[in-house]
Amino acid sequence: MSDTAQLVVEGLRASVEGKEILNGVDLVVPAGEIHALMGPNGSGKSTLAYTLMGHPSYAVTGGSASFAGTDLLPLAADERARLGVFLCFQYPTSIPGVSVVNFLRAALKAQGREMPAREFLRTLSAVMRELNIDESFRSRYINDGFSGGEKKRMEILQLALLRPRLAILDETDSGLDVDALRTVAEGVGKVAGPDMGLLVITHYPRILEYLRPDVVHVLHRGRVVVSGGHDLARRIESDGYDPILGAGTAGTAARNETKGAL
Ligand SMILES: Nc1ncnc2c1ncn2[C@@H]1O[C@H](COP(=O)(O)OP(=O)(O)O)[C@@H](O)[C@H]1O
Numbered sequence: 001m002s003d004t005a006q007l008v009v010e011g012l013r014a015s016v017e018g019k020e021i022l023n024g025v026d027l028v029v030p031a032g033e034i035h036a037l038m039g040p041n042g043s044g045k046s047t048l049a050y051t052l053m054g055h056p057s058y059a060v061t062g063g064s065a066s067f068a069g070t071d072l073l074p075l076a077a078d079e080r081a082r083l084g085v086f087l088c089f090q091y092p093t094s095i096p097g098v099s100v101v102n103f104l105r106a107a108l109k110a111q112g113r114e115m116p117a118r119e120f121l122r123t124l125s126a127v128m129r130e131l132n133i134d135e136s137f138r139s140r141y142i143n144d145g146f147s148g149g150e151k152k153r154m155e156i157l158q159l160a161l162l163r164p165r166l167a168i169l170d171e172t173d174s175g176l177d178v179d180a181l182r183t184v185a186e187g188v189g190k191v192a193g194p195d196m197g198l199l200v201i202t203h204y205p206r207i208l209e210y211l212r213p214d215v216v217h218v219l220h221r222g223r224v225v226v227s228g229g230h231d232l233a234r235r236i237e238s239d240g241y242d243p244i245l246g247a248g249t250a251g252t253a254a255r256n257e258t259k260g261a262l
């Protein structure tokens, strides 16, 4: 099963409020691989994440996206989640009135993985300890009054418990101090495995030093223009995007890098 559980995106176009943001994204993330998605601000990274997750504000205007052989595009977000697709939000929202413990229990139940209370609490405590989240967070409302770093760890807690087949992390590393980043990256690293595909959207190569991506893609103006190995992320860190995206060179660079990665 694991070799078919891959994300295949072809020529995906999507618009927000009538404005075309994705202009033909091509991307394949096989099960068991870690892919990084980088790109300048506003290049469409979050739009791609939301579009793949089925956010209703993002209208698909062309192309295709499938996961494990199932066409994602006709499915509502909750149906995509049941298929095993998971998104760690760039800006996690708070849900006052819904406690962490109740939210996570309901999420597992929705997946058909209801556990006896005691087993659930034991599992939850173990993962919270690994992620350095204080036990007291269990009874707090989801993300309500959480710091930026706490919100990100809460996303990873969900990831670790729900164990999706495809996880998209939208800048989960942004705004974290070095210790929190290590905790988060190690948490993700523990969850990743041969049956899970990971698409890590990031601006910083630091998280990639922990996660060791198989492929690094660069999104520019709503298209993947360059794909390469891990060293592409390091080059972006040292030289910026200009040498890669410079006028007239992006297409050539894309072909060369892709060849180098194969
Ligand atoms: N809900 C929205 N309404 C209007 N414009 C949006 C919305 N979401 C994204 N955009 C626009 O789409 C472009 C890409 O945004 P985004 O996908 O957030 O980029 P990135 O995550 O790469 O920084 C930006 O120009 C942004 O202003």
Ligand SMILES: [Mg+2]
Pocket (backbone or CB within 6 Å): 045, 046, 047, 090, 170, 171
């Ligand atoms: Mg974004």
